[in-house]
Amino acid sequence: xxxxxxxxxxxxxxxxxxxxxxxxxxxxxxxxxxxxxxxxxxxxxxxxxxxxxxxxxxxxxxxxxxxxxxxxxxxxxxxxxxxxxxxxxxxxxxxx
Numbered sequence: 001x002x003x004x005x006x007x008x009x010x011x012x013x014x015x016x017x018x019x020x021x022x023x024x025x026x027x028x029x030x031x032x033x034x035x036x037x038x039x040x041x042x043x044x045x046x047x048x049x050x051x052x053x054x055x056x057x058x059x060x061x062x063x064x065x066x067x068x069x070x071x072x073x074x075x076x077x078x079x080x081x082x083x084x085x086x087x088x089x090x091x092x093x094x095x096x
Contacts, residue, residue: 001033001034001086001090001091001093001094002031002032002033002034002081003031003032003033003034003047003078003079003080003081003086004029004030004031004032004078004079004080004081004083005026005027005028005029005030005032005077005078006028006029006077006078006079007028007076007077008025008026008027008028008077010025017057018057018071021054021055021057022054022055023054023055023057023071024052024054025052025073026049026052026073026077026078031081032049032050032051032052032078033049033050033051034047034048034049034050034091034094035047035048035049035050036048036094037075037091037092037094038072040072044074045074045075045088045091046071046072046073046074046075047072047073047075047078047091048070048072048073049073053070054070054071055070056068056069056070057069057070057071059071075091
């Protein structure tokens with residue numbers, strides 16, 4: 001599935017954390033391909049992008065403690081090629 005980034009504004013602490021680990025972020029008005037969809041424990045939906053391969057970073061998990069995985073980007077940062085919000089039903093087809 002192809003999507004367009006509409007929000008590439010990340011808080012300064014997040015950008016500093018990403019810089020420490022060499023994480024690249026999506027850029028506004030660029031088209032990306034969804035590589036994988038991840039549902040987080042907080043209910044948010046994140047995506048991994050085909051055009052951006054990032055290293056694993058340490059993340060605090062409420063049960064497992066510190067875990068390392070590739071950071072995802074919130075689906076709300078993206079729109080479909082027609083400019084519509086990405087629907088959950090469209091994302092569910094990607095990982096299956």
